[in-house]
Amino acid sequence: MVWDPILLPNKPWRQPRIPTLGTACRHFREGRRMSREVACKTFGVATSWLFQIEMQNKMPSIEVLDQIIKGYNLDSAQARHLQQLRVPSETLESSHDLRHRVTTNAAQMAHLRDLEDLGVLGAYVDPMASILACNNLFRTAMPGVEDEDMGSYPVWLFSPQAKEVVVEWPREADHGVAATKGALGRYRDARQSQDLLRHLRNNKEYRNRWAANITISYGRDTNDLLRLRDPVTKVVTPYAFSHSPQSRSVLLYVGFPKNDATHRLS
Known part of the structure; x- marks a missing residue:
């Protein structure tokens, strides 16, 4: 930028x-x-x-x-x-309640396992991109994404761990800021919005990107690949991500690996 x-x-x-x-x-x-x-x-x-x-x-x-x-x-x-x-802010249930609902839903948890069997990253998230549940492939591709205080993809994206695995980090960071702006506007009265800003507002890189860019994002083009580096093998795999609503407050994110473009960095 x-x-x-x-x-x-x-x-x-x-x-x-x-x-x-x-x-x-x-x-x-x-x-x-x-x-x-x-x-x-x-x-x-x-x-x-x-x-x-x-x-x-x-x-x-x-x-x-x-x-x-x-x-x-x-x-x-x-x-x-x-x-x-x-217009007034949309209401959003707490991440705790949504997480409990997803993790106790046998069909939804089985679907995450089915995706893993197919080699597909899978996660249920709320509209603020808080991680509600994910499969092991998702955890491995984004190490630490569930370890942050609030299990949040945007918070993780601005962590040192993310910089190790997200290949085009500056571009992805800009996209992450644009996406959080859109979500904050829609759910500005939700507790998740306050929690997200509490974690990110003191991050210098987040602050600079927030100020310097007026882009807003609502989702990701499946042709816009997210390239992740395996922290052990150093192999880079591009993923095509898409999402689908499962309910008013829960979305399913899936990442399909593009194996023909996988390569090892020297």
Whole structure:
């Protein structure tokens, strides 16, 4: 990533925090390197009105929000983020309750074993990417992912262990920040959101990437392979990950190895 000095985390609204529509609008505007005056001329909103929106003193109408989205030329994920911040936070059961529900579900646990028999990484996660249950292949490919305080993929991704096995770590770290921003916006009142930020907000690399990038992500393209290095053999295996909802609060993540691209690093 090329760091943009205009977006380094030297201001409170650029630091990792539970997002609001106002802070997100300000971050997008600054990411487009636009002053309020220029932005208001672009989409026809009074400067004072935009200031009130960014200070979270006013909530824009749907029509005004659409003008902001078009004026900043936001993509579909960024637009979705603002739209979710305009409505109340979605509720989310605690990771403890969800973990208990999954681990006591014989069919779901058997499915993880079946995936392992097929050589496929499998994990049940909540929408904040907290690990609820996973198979041994998943544990081996991402050593320590269940050892963190909250069993969280984003927390693990910014750990020293992850840097040893995630081959394209800077790119994956950027994707991880973009994904957590999307999840935090949708479930901003959930306990998991507070716990996630408590673990990550003091991580310098996470803070810098949060400030310097305005990308938002909701999921992963199966063509965007995650390359993991075996910590013992040093063999790198690309995985195509996909996810499917199992219930309102539980998703199944599966990683299919692309063995034809597997290679050993020198």
